[in-house]
Amino acid sequence: MNRLPITKTPKCYVGGAFIRSESGRVAPLLDAKGQFFANIPQCTKKDLRNAVEAAAKAGPGWAKRTAYNRGQIIYRLAEMIEARSDEMAQAIMLGGAKSAAAEREVAAAVDRLVHYAGWTDKYESLLGSVNSVASPHFNFTVTEPMGIVGILAPQSAPLLGLVSLFAPAITSGNTVVALASTAQPYPSILLGEMLATSDLPGGVVNLLTGQRAELLPTFSTHAHLRALTGVADAVERKALRIGAADSVKRVKLIESETPVDWYEDQHQGLYHLKDLLEFKTTWHPVGA
Amino acid sequence: MTKKTSKPSRELIFGDLWEFDPAPETADPKLKKRYDLFINGKFVAPKSGRYFDSINPGNETKLVEIAQAGAEDVDTAYRAAKRAFDTVWSPMPGHERGKYLFRIARLLQDRAREFAVAETLDGGKPIKESRDFDVPMAAAHFFYHAGWADKMAYVAPGRTVKPHGVVGQVIPWNFPLLMLAWKIAPALAMGNCVVIKPAETTSITALKFGEILQEAGLPPGVVNIVSGAGETGAAVMNHPIASKVAFTGSTEVGKIIMRSLAGTDQKMTMELGGKAANIIFEDAPLDQAVEGIVNGIFFNQGHVCCAGSRLLVQESVAESVLSKLKRRIAVLRVGDPMDKNTDLGAINSREQLERITKLVASGVKEGAEMHQSACKLPVKGFYFRPTVFSKVSMSHRIAREEIFGPVLSVLTFRTVDEAIEKANNTAYGLSAGVWTDKGSRILKMSAELKAGVVWANTYNKFDPTSPFGGYKESGFGREGGRQGLLDYCKLA
Numbered sequence: 001m002n003r004l005p006i007t008k009t010p011k012c013y014v015g016g017a018f019i020r021s022e023s024g025r026v027a028p029l030l031d032a033k034g035q036f037f038a039n040i041p042q043c044t045k046k047d048l049r050n051a052v053e054a055a056a057k058a059g060p061g062w063a064k065r066t067a068y069n070r071g072q073i074i075y076r077l078a079e080m081i082e083a084r085s086d087e088m089a090q091a092i093m094l095g096g097a098k099s100a101a102a103e104r105e106v107a108a109a110v111d112r113l114v115h116y117a118g119w120t121d122k123y124e125s126l127l128g129s130v131n132s133v134a135s136p137h138f139n140f141t142v143t144e145p146m147g148i149v150g151i152l153a154p155q156s157a158p159l160l161g162l163v164s165l166f167a168p169a170i171t172s173g174n175t176v177v178a179l180a181s182t183a184q185p186y187p188s189i190l191l192g193e194m195l196a197t198s199d200l201p202g203g204v205v206n207l208l209t210g211q212r213a214e215l216l217p218t219f220s221t222h223a224h225l226r227a228l229t230g231v232a233d234a235v236e237r238k239a240l241r242i243g244a245a246d247s248v249k250r251v252k253l254i255e256s257e258t259p260v261d262w263y264e265d266q267h268q269g270l271y272h273l274k275d276l277l278e279f280k281t282t283w284h285p286v287g288a
Numbered sequence: 289m290t291k292k293t294s295k296p297s298r299e300l301i302f303g304d305l306w307e308f309d310p311a312p313e314t315a316d317p318k319l320k321k322r323y324d325l326f327i328n329g330k331f332v333a334p335k336s337g338r339y340f341d342s343i344n345p346g347n348e349t350k351l352v353e354i355a356q357a358g359a360e361d362v363d364t365a366y367r368a369a370k371r372a373f374d375t376v377w378s379p380m381p382g383h384e385r386g387k388y389l390f391r392i393a394r395l396l397q398d399r400a401r402e403f404a405v406a407e408t409l410d411g412g413k414p415i416k417e418s419r420d421f422d423v424p425m426a427a428a429h430f431f432y433h434a435g436w437a438d439k440m441a442y443v444a445p446g447r448t449v450k451p452h453g454v455v456g457q458v459i460p461w462n463f464p465l466l467m468l469a470w471k472i473a474p475a476l477a478m479g480n481c482v483v484i485k486p487a488e489t490t491s492i493t494a495l496k497f498g499e500i501l502q503e504a505g506l507p508p509g510v511v512n513i514v515s516g517a518g519e520t521g522a523a524v525m526n527h528p529i530a531s532k533v534a535f536t537g538s539t540e541v542g543k544i545i546m547r548s549l550a551g552t553d554q555k556m557t558m559e560l561g562g563k564a565a566n567i568i569f570e571d572a573p574l575d576q577a578v579e580g581i582v583n584g585i586f587f588n589q590g591h592v593c594c595a596g597s598r599l600l601v602q603e604s605v606a607e608s609v610l611s612k613l614k615r616r617i618a619v620l621r622v623g624d625p626m627d628k629n630t631d632l633g634a635i636n637s638r639e640q641l642e643r644i645t646k647l648v649a650s651g652v653k654e655g656a657e658m659h660q661s662a663c664k665l666p667v668k669g670f671y672f673r674p675t676v677f678s679k680v681s682m683s684h685r686i687a688r689e690e691i692f693g694p695v696l697s698v699l700t701f702r703t704v705d706e707a708i709e710k711a712n713n714t715a716y717g718l719s720a721g722v723w724t725d726k727g728s729r730i731l732k733m734s735a736e737l738k739a740g741v742v743w744a745n746t747y748n749k750f751d752p753t754s755p756f757g758g759y760k761e762s763g764f765g766r767e768g769g770r771q772g773l774l775d776y777c778k779l780a
């Protein structure tokens with residue numbers, strides 16, 4: 001007799017917990033052959049606001065972790081994905097990728113996390129400075145995380161695109177609310193499970209699935225999101241920037257019109273960290 | 289044990305005992321009757337033929353006429369800048385480019401007094417500030433950035449940097465020449481060309497600066513200066529040749545610019561408003577702190593985006609600080625900006641004076657207690673008494689909105705956490721001040737305050753090497769230091 005397999009109910013990873021949308025809405029996800037695979041939560045504006053709240057709670061604690069500790073946790077996340085890389089490759093193949101391409105994407109995502117794990121305790125010495133002011137002050141500039149970063153993942157490269165966008169944010173102590181690829185949400189569902197076992201405190205990375213068009217306005221106007229990054233088309237970019245102006249949000253968007261090669265080195269490194277940091281300059285008196 | 293007397297200590301009240309003789313600065317500002325636009329290395333009349341008056345806010349007399357640039361003039365300026373960028377400025381080796389900036393710094397120093405007088409006549413700030421701060425600091429910015437021009441490889445470790453091209457810049461009226469220096473110096477050092485618009489009430493030193501550029505032999509078109517009001521500014525911000533725009537001004541206008549550019553992928557930097565907390569702990573050297581409070585809010589009549597306009601005093605010393613402060617403002621000299629003894633000069637414009645008056649009225653209406661110095665004000669000109677509000681609560685308009693005038697709101701706190709909470713409870717995040725005797729507390733406060741600049745036991749200090757700029761609705765991008773250069777180049 002064949003045993004009936006237990007299928008997984010996809011849930012979003014928000015605030016360190018696995019949630020369904022508060023709306024109860026789901027959308028069926030089909031596999032590459034067009035067969036029903038699972039129901040994906042369709043998150044709402046309310047879910048997004050809840051996720052921002054979770055990110056806000058996690059923020060100060062995460063930013064205060066030592067750089068060494070943040071580095072180890074991000075490395076641990078790489079370990080968790082590597083250990084389940086076959087499963088992740090299968091998740092990517094749901095969207096139609098061949099197995100070699102899917103395996104390559106998983107490997108690149110793991111490597112990208114390892115890259116950033118090594119940045120946590122180094123970027124400050126390259127971006128910050130001691131400044132030779134013409135007065136008796138010890139004047140220095142350090143970086144600080146911006147706070148909560150909203151991320152709009154690309155439709156393709158559902159794992160590597162998402163990882164490339166959130167990794168620099170959390171490396172420096174930001175927290176993240178990300179919207180996964182609407183077309184290929186399943187890798188983000190699986191990623192949530194890996195995040196949950198990575199020692200990353202709950203709420204640091206929050207992953208939502210759902211309809212992009214429905215959630216974009218809230219991403220742009222929510223005043224507690226201090227920055228927005230991701231991939232968007234011309235119409236979306238304009239709408240996002242208009243909404244972002246109200247709270248003078250930092251916006252850095254990649255055009256979706258030109259294909260993005262996420263494997264390129266230009267999609268990682270120091271200046272992606274810099275884009276999500278504020279510079280703070282302190283004038284400390286020198287003297288008795 | 290000596291017997292304690294209940295008598296308050298004696299104080300010297302200079303202001304009431306004798307009059308100061310006038311001490312006017314008499315250097316010649318060498319003003320022309322009429323200033324044209326500076327485009328492609330030459331002073332040219334605006335195509336419309338229109339000019340507007342620039343008045344002296346200290347006595348409301350007309351100083352000069354200023355050309356009003358229209359969209360066509362702005363377009364000519366941009367085309368000149370693009371040509372200069374393609375043919376001269378961008379191919380020029382960095383060390384040669386730097387030499388022009390060194391020259392500009394030197395020539396500005398040569399004519400420092402003349403520029404200081406022009407600045408004070410046009411903008412209303414006390415001559416001692418334009419003489420000792422604005423003009424020398426503007427020269428320092430050119431000198432500092434000059435040295436970066438041939439060191440671009442060190443701006444962004446690991447990457448090659450390139451200029452953006454032509455940069456459009458709009459600057460405010462509070463530090464006319466200094467803001468021009470903050471904008472032009474880093475742009476040129478990184479190899480960009482510039483179209484810049486000074487504020488309509490303070491265009492004189494910007495256009496006089498065109499003369500310095502001619503004396504320095506700067507290639508035509510590298511810097512173009514177009515005067516005018518809001519419409520001219522919009523033309524500068526929205527021109528298709530601009531590959532980056534930089535704005536310093538109010539948060540309100542900054543948001544309008546951000547929305548107007550939403551449909552483009554324009555690079556932007558914004559240096560906007562502020563409502564800074566100046567925090568006095570009980571262990572602070574109080575007399576020194578009072579001087580810092582005065583400098584924090586009354587410097588340049590409070591027309592400072594990073595002004596320490598919210599004073600947070602620890603409850604245990606609040607009474608003592610307030611009484612010292614009241615004594616101090618009573619002896620501030622308000623009046624003729626050209627007088628070397630003047631502490632507070634003229635409010636920049638009638639419009640600004642009205643705005644300050646309105647916000648101060650709201651403070652009284654909402655129940656805060658107003659303390660003003662009783663000084664005599666000149667009959668002509670725009671003046672406002674140094675004003676301190678006590679019993680202010682966080683919800684009062686005077687505690688939330690940027691007044692941009694000599695008006696201080698005093699609030700109190702008990703604990704460090706409460707001070708941090710109150711300081712950060714604002715949409716702005718440009719600057720903050722901390723007064724304490726404890727070094728570790730300075731560093732703790734600096735880490736917790738959501739502000740781009742934190743001054744400890746000092747206030748309103750600036751330096752070309754020190755990055756300046758805001759968090760939150762105070763804008764984004766930095767000016768000064770290596771970090772400021774990152775906004776004026778692109779990474780290859």
